[in-house]
Every structure is written in structure tokens, then in C-alpha cells.
Amino acid sequence: GNFRASEFAADLFKVATRSGDTSRDYSDPVEFYNRTYLTEGLQDLIGGAVHRLRGDPNASPVVNLQTTFGGGKTHSMLALWHLAAGRQITDFPQGVQDLLNAHRYRDIPAGINRVAIVGNHFAASGEDRGDIHVNTVWGELAWQLGGTDGYELVRQADETSTAPGEALHELLEYFAPAVILIDEWVAYARQLVGREGLAGGTCETQFTFAQSLTEAVKATPGVLL
Numbered sequence: 001g002n003f004r005a006s007e008f009a010a011d012l013f014k015v016a017t018r019s020g021d022t023s024r025d026y027s028d029p030v031e032f033y034n035r036t037y038l039t040e041g042l043q044d045l046i047g048g049a050v051h052r053l054r055g056d057p058n059a060s061p062v063v064n065l066q067t068t069f070g071g072g073k074t075h076s077m078l079a080l081w082h083l084a085a086g087r088q089i090t091d092f093p094q095g096v097q098d099l100l101n102a103h104r105y106r107d108i109p110a111g112i113n114r115v116a117i118v119g120n121h122f123a124a125s126g127e128d129r130g131d132i133h134v135n136t137v138w139g140e141l142a143w144q145l146g147g148t149d150g151y152e153l154v155r156q157a158d159e160t161s162t163a164p165g166e167a168l169h170e171l172l173e174y175f176a177p178a179v180i181l182i183d184e185w186v187a188y189a190r191q192l193v194g195r196e197g198l199a200g201g202t203c204e205t206q207f208t209f210a211q212s213l214t215e216a217v218k219a220t221p222g223v224l225l
Contacts, residue, residue, distance in 0.1 A: 089105055115141055
């Protein structure tokens with residue numbers, strides 16, 4: 001049919017929030033996998049994710065995607081986003097079904113919570129989420145995981161723009177299983193460099209939170225970052 005180069009620009013924010021002009025090839029889980037070639041790397045990523053979500057303690061809790069620009073990082077995150085959408089295994093193409101069956105996809109608990117934070121779509125001054133003004137990345141994480149109830153667990157840390165401590169462990173334990181996707185974090189943190197008084201905190205606080213988050217995810221079965 002008609003070719004539009006824009007259709008090959010994956011946008012995690014638009015898919016996760018269902019906003020903007022997003023092709024069904026990206027927004028619909030079945031169409032996405034119909035149009036996606038399962039490279040060896042993508043098969044490894046999906047297989048590991050299934051193991052982690054079904055509680056396998058030997059599966060990697062944190063995956064750091066490293067490719068060149070245009071190398072497929074966002075596409076890979078979309079694969080995980082749609083994997084956790086709760087679709088029946090029989091909805092997917094045969095090749096995907098075979099891959100998922102090999103890793104016991106059917107053993108994943110129902111109701112996986114999904115978080116997608118895209119740094120260049122999250123303001124350093126925070127965002128309004130209904131009656132709540134979310135200030136920080138960890139506030140946004142909590143809100144996406146559990147709405148108002150999730151946010152209350154980290155409210156103090158969010159309002160003071162300081163990285164959460166034990167509350168982060170409590171949050172993940174309560175809302176597991178979950179897939180947490182963070183894209184363009186550097187683009188967000190760059191806004192905080194050398195600036196005081198922003199709602200998002202300091203750039204250094206992002207490093208503190210990143211370490212706390214990876215440790216909390218590692219300690220919480222069924223959560224993949």
C-alpha cells in the first residue's frame with residue numbers, strides 16, 4: 001500500500017497513553033507482533049521477560065537496552081509493553097505462540113501492571129494527574145502503578161523531591177507483577193543539571209533513585225525493569 005516513513009517511528013509514549021496519531025501496527029498487540037520480525041535478541045528479551053513475570057528467581061530483573069540510534073530500543077520496549085497486555089496466547093502469530101509456550105507464558109499471573117515513563121514527555125516541573133500534581137519520576141511511577149493508592153505510598157518523597165527509600169519496596173511488592181519501562185531518562189535528567197528548586201529534584205537524585213529502583217526491582221519477584 002502507501003508508504004509513510006513516520007509509520008516506522010516507534011513512540012512508546014503515544015502507545016502507552018493512547019494519544020496522538022499512532023498506527024495500529026504499533027498500538028495493537030496482535031498487529032504489532034504480526035509485523036515484528038523476531039530477531040534472536042528480541043526472542044531472548046521476550047523469553048527472559050516471561051520467566052521474570054512468572055516469578056523465576058533466575059531471570060534478570062533489570063534489562064539495560066543498548067543500541068545505536070534507530071537500533072530498536074523503543075521497539076523492544078513496545079514488545080514488552082504488549083507482552084504484558086493480558087492477551088490470550090492464541091491471539092498471537094504462530095511463531096510468537098511457539099516462543100511464549102517454550103517459556104511457559106500461561107503461568108504468568110493475570111493483571112500485570114504496566115508503567116511507561118518517557119523522559120522527553122515528562123516535565124521537570126511535574127505533571128497533573130487528576131487531582132494530584134506528580135512532581136518526580138518516582139511519583140509518576142507510583143501513580144501509573146496504582147493510581148492514588150500507589151501515589152500515597154511515595155507522596156512524601158515526591159513532594160520533597162527526594163528519592164524514596166523503603167516505600168519503594170512496599171510499592172513494588174503491593175503492585176507486582178509489573179513491567180516498568182523507562183525511555184529517554186537522560187533527556188529528562190538533562191533538564192535538572194545545575195538548576196535548583198525544580199519539582200523533579202536534582203540530576204544527582206536521579207542517580208540515587210535509579211540505584212534504589214534497580215535494587216528494589218531485584219528484590220521483588222515478578223517485577224521487570
